Amino acid sequence: MDELKYPIGQFNFSEEVSDVQIPGLVAHLEALPDLLSKSIGGLSEDQLNCSYRPDGWTIRQVIHHIADSHMNGYVRFRLALTEDCPTIKPYDEAQWAELEDAVNMSVDVSLRLVESLHKRWVRLIRSLTSTKLNSEFRHPDIGNVSLKKAISLYAWHGNHHLGHINTFK
Numbered sequence: 001m002d003e004l005k006y007p008i009g010q011f012n013f014s015e016e017v018s019d020v021q022i023p024g025l026v027a028h029l030e031a032l033p034d035l036l037s038k039s040i041g042g043l044s045e046d047q048l049n050c051s052y053r054p055d056g057w058t059i060r061q062v063i064h065h066i067a068d069s070h071m072n073g074y075v076r077f078r079l080a081l082t083e084d085c086p087t088i089k090p091y092d093e094a095q096w097a098e099l100e101d102a103v104n105m106s107v108d109v110s111l112r113l114v115e116s117l118h119k120r121w122v123r124l125i126r127s128l129t130s131t132k133l134n135s136e137f138r139h140p141d142i143g144n145v146s147l148k149k150a151i152s153l154y155a156w157h158g159n160h161h162l163g164h165i166n167t168f169k
Contacts, residue, residue, distance in 0.1 A: 004053035007163030011156045017148040019130050028155035030122045032162070033115035036063065039165045040107060048107060052168040057097050059168060062161050064102040065093060067110035067117070073154045074121050080137040080147055081128075087138040125151060 017025075040048065040059060048060040057065065072091065079086045096102060128147070136144045145153075 004056070004164075004167060006160070007167050008156070008159055011153055011160075013142065013149070013153075015152075017146075017152045019133065019148070022125075022133065022148065022151060025151045025155040026122055026125050028159060029118055029125070029151070032066075032158040033111065033118050035162055036066065036114060036158075036165075037111055039162055039169070043169075047168075050168065052164040056164070058103075059165055060105075060107055061097045061102050062164055063107040064105065064110045065097050066158065066161055067113045068096050068102070069093065069157060070114060070117055070121070070154060073150065073157075074117055074124075076137050076150065077121070077124065077147060080135040080150075081132060085136045085138050085144060087140060090140060 040063065043059065048063075049058050051058050052062065068091075072088075076088050079088060125147075133148045133151075134146050136146050137150075138144050
């Protein structure tokens with residue numbers, strides 16, 4: 001079951017992220033919208049409404065979840081860049097995935113959202129100096145998270161859910 005839940009393995013928060021790794025991680029963020037579109041290309045509405053694993057979200061919910069998560073991530077970046085280690089507000093992703101729009105709305109809406117969001121996010125990240133990459137936000141459950149660590153997390157997150165979709169196919 002762990003292979004279905006974590007097809008690319010779990011994210012390692014204790015692993016350091018160096019400045020040298022950032023361009024490759026940003027390339028993952030930049031590629032994600034196209035990879036998402038390709039990964040669900042040809043899936044029927046019925047298939048989009050199927051779960052990728054027992055007791056898992058549907059493919060539709062996964063696509064909408066990525067948009068929700070990455071919107072939150074983008075806002076967290078902007079807060080960290082404009083405030084001194086702001087405490088961010090977590091959200092209940094499982095409850096968000098059960099809201100009507102995540103269950104029933106066309107995935108095209110979130111695919112377009114992720115495409116636009118990632119263009120802005122990638123441009124913002126590429127503009128950051130080493131000093132700015134070390135800016136932090138505080139997550140109430142995890143503690144301080146540097147933007148370098150967050151870049152790694154969101155690159156993993158996109159690939160993690162691509163793994164779910166590709167496992168389904």
